[in-house]
Amino acid sequence: MPRVAYNDAALTVWRGKDSLKFIDGLSTNKMVDLKKGEVRQTVFTTTSAKIIDFATVFHMGDFLAILTHKSNLKNLLEQVLPKILNQDVNIQDVTDRNSFWIEYQEKIGQIGTFTVSEGCTRANISENFSIAVSSLDVKLDSDGTLDEFNEWRIENLVPWVGHEITSKNHPLAVGLAEYVHPAKGCYVGQEILARMISRKRQGKILIRVANNDVNEKFITTRGDSHSLAIVRENQYPSNSLS
Amino acid sequence: MFRYTMDCGTCETAGPVQVMTPEVVNVQLTISNKAQEMLSDAFGDDRSLALLVGVLSGGCSGYMYDLQIVEETDQSCQEIEVDGFRVLVPNSSSHLLDGIEIDYVDRLMGGGFKINNPNAESSCGCGESFS
Numbered sequence: 001m002p003r004v005a006y007n008d009a010a011l012t013v014w015r016g017k018d019s020l021k022f023i024d025g026l027s028t029n030k031m032v033d034l035k036k037g038e039v040r041q042t043v044f045t046t047t048s049a050k051i052i053d054f055a056t057v058f059h060m061g062d063f064l065a066i067l068t069h070k071s072n073l074k075n076l077l078e079q080v081l082p083k084i085l086n087q088d089v090n091i092q093d094v095t096d097r098n099s100f101w102i103e104y105q106e107k108i109g110q111i112g113t114f115t116v117s118e119g120c121t122r123a124n125i126s127e128n129f130s131i132a133v134s135s136l137d138v139k140l141d142s143d144g145t146l147d148e149f150n151e152w153r154i155e156n157l158v159p160w161v162g163h164e165i166t167s168k169n170h171p172l173a174v175g176l177a178e179y180v181h182p183a184k185g186c187y188v189g190q191e192i193l194a195r196m197i198s199r200k201r202q203g204k205i206l207i208r209v210a211n212n213d214v215n216e217k218f219i220t221t222r223g224d225s226h227s228l229a230i231v232r233e234n235q236y237p238s239n240s241l242s
Numbered sequence: 243m244f245r246y247t248m249d250c251g252t253c254e255t256a257g258p259v260q261v262m263t264p265e266v267v268n269v270q271l272t273i274s275n276k277a278q279e280m281l282s283d284a285f286g287d288d289r290s291l292a293l294l295v296g297v298l299s300g301g302c303s304g305y306m307y308d309l310q311i312v313e314e315t316d317q318s319c320q321e322i323e324v325d326g327f328r329v330l331v332p333n334s335s336s337h338l339l340d341g342i343e344i345d346y347v348d349r350l351m352g353g354g355f356k357i358n359n360p361n362a363e364s365s366c367g368c369g370e371s372f373s
Contacts, residue, residue, distance in 0.1 A: 022299055022300075024300070025298070025299050025301065025306075026304075047304060047373050080299075081259065081261045081262070082264070084261060085297060085298070085299065085334045085335050086296075086317050086334035086335070087299065092257065092258050092259060093256065093257075093259055186300060186302050186366075186371060187301075187302070188301070188304050191367060
């Protein structure tokens with residue numbers, strides 16, 4: 001299974017009885033029913049439904065470990081910390097104590113769970129994609145390159161932070177619709193996303209396209225022959241919300 | 243085998259992320275005549291009860307109003323009397339609630355208690371959430 005370093009990953013530990021409910025109110029996926037041993041991804045959004053960060057939430061039992069991104073962490077914390085108010089939520093940044101890896105291409109364990117073995121915690125994100133977190137004393141090696149991983153992402157239409165998942169876009173435009181829960185109730189940015197979904201109009205969409213078939217400025221991840229691009233949905237209606 | 247730990251990488255010795263606690267504000271608020279009528283109905287004769295006016299995170303705009311009729315609360319609150327009503331405002335959200343008007347909108351859909359908040363930059367369509 002190819003493994004590449006996930007250098008932009010950040011890890012925070014959230015403790016307190018209100019943590020899950022707190023995250024549920026600030027992000028797009030339903031989080032309140034996450035159980036111990038499960039992992040789920042969600043998108044923190046602004047009031048205008050733009051992405052703050054894409055998060056992977058591990059329910060560790062007595063705390064939540066939330067994998068986000070170093071490049072977005074300051075902005076994320078600026079958004080969430082003032083909203084704690086009198087809720088029981090405490091956050092620690094443990095990024096520097098861990099290393100982070102992406103493993104892909106081979107079939108993994110039960111999706112939505114994580115396993116821990118030999119000092120490494122693996123979140124089974126999709127059928128052939130996992131995120132591994134290990135403490136610094138555990139030695140793991142890369143056996144793939146970022147370019148190879150990007151080719152795999154293009155082939156499988158997997159958006160990534162810094163490429164497609166940026167603060168300029170909303171979750172639906174970058175292929176994160178499966179992390180926008182349709183009936184969980186109010187969360188930050190919900191009005192806008194709900195309107196897009198109900199009207200089946202989201203503005204922009206993520207597509208995989210041959211390099212010569214799209215204007216360069218729309219390309220978000222360039223591959224050897226194909227790329228990922230974010231384009232107006234009326235230019236590629238078959239890829240829109242249906 | 244499942245083990246719900248992340249080994250030493252998440253131990254409790256990591257320092258907490260610093261939360262800037264907003265200054266506690268001495269809240270002044272008003273209650274419209276219509277809202278006073280509806281609160282009188284809700285309270286009845288028992289004026290030992292209090293109206294807790296708080297803020298929760300979430301909602302479409304980031305914060306949600308939280309109105310409750312309570313006897314007491316374990317939150318650290320400031321207690322004020324407004325038009326004969328005992329009102330409790332949590333200190334942690336006092337900076338968001340100073341100057342508000344509690345109103346009541348009488349209509350079949352979307353009616354009920356409403357908060358008019360001069361501190362809010364925006365609010366969602368239902369009026370329950372603000373930022």
